[in-house]
Amino acid sequence: MTATPAATVDMGLSVEKMEKVAFILKTTAHPTRIAIVQLLAAQESLSVSDISEKLNVEQSLLSHHLSGMKLKGILSSTREGKNIYYALKMREVIDVIQCLAACMFL
Amino acid sequence: MTATPAATVDMGLSVEKMEKVAFILKTTAHPTRIAIVQLLAAQESLSVSDISEKLNVEQSLLSHHLSGMKLKGILSSTREGKNIYYALKMREVIDVIQCLAACMFL
DNA sequence: CAAACTTATGAACAGTTGTTCATTTGTACA
DNA sequence: TGTACAAATGAACAACTGTTCATAAGTTTG
Helix, strand or coil, rough: CCCCCEEECCCEEEEEHHHHHHHHHHHHHCHHHHHHHHHHHHHCEEHHHHHHHHHHHHHHHHHHHHHHHEEEEEEEEECCCEEEEEEEECCHHHHHHHHHHHHHHC | CCCCCCCCCCCCCCCHHHHHHHHHHHHCCCCHHHHHHHHHHHHCEEEEHHHHHHHHHCHHHHHHHHHHHHCCCCCEEECCCCCEEECCCCCHHHHHHHHHHHHHCC
16 A cells, blocks of 8 residues: 555544454455354354364365464464364454345345 | 355355355455445545545556446446546445444444 | 547556465374 | 374465556547
8 A cells, every 4th residue: 555545534434444444354355254253153162173164164274264363363262172262352343244244135 | 265165154144145245345345445435425426536636546546446346346437528437336335334334343 | 630638458566365285283192 | 102183384376456657548628
């Protein structure tokens, strides 16, 4: 990004908000990641292999998605024996997706 | 994408919905594009140079964003003399962003 | 027609993303 | 200790994105 957009735009959204929106959008904008959020909205916490099975996504790829999401503060993880359990940290994301799903088809 | 996620996941969201969500997310996930949607939510239609001034984004870059969004069905455009006016075609996107902005900070 | 203006287009390029594969690290338990 | 299982990591690579720059194409008006 080089040109800086005007400080505020007609509607209520400040640039910082637009950027936060864009951030959440970007880090969630992938079917697998949305599915992950869905699962963790319903389950509190799940191990990598749980998720891998439920979503039918290969271990390594899933791990990449998960650690990316963790890095960006969306998920958290804790080890428990052999397994590592992931959970939703940034709960807003649930609302966001919920919200999207709702207002997109009416 | 190679592995196909399970057909449905715990919550109400089908894979098609998740993909549609992801699509809207992706095509909107950029501060400039969000700003464009904001403008066009408030203004019905605006020329490229209008938008360029308001957002302080260079002509060519803006044009690329606009035509991308048009290509993906989010915007429409009509010529009127020298100018080309863009308008929001996929109105859901407004709700989506509105919705996001709302539920993200409480 | 030419000049001025508005927008689109295409090449080029750096940076990011999604994916795969092979390898490594951490843990449990025989 | 060694074997097996769970998950992370890193290299490699193709595909896509955002951006810039230069140029073209469409429109208006003198």
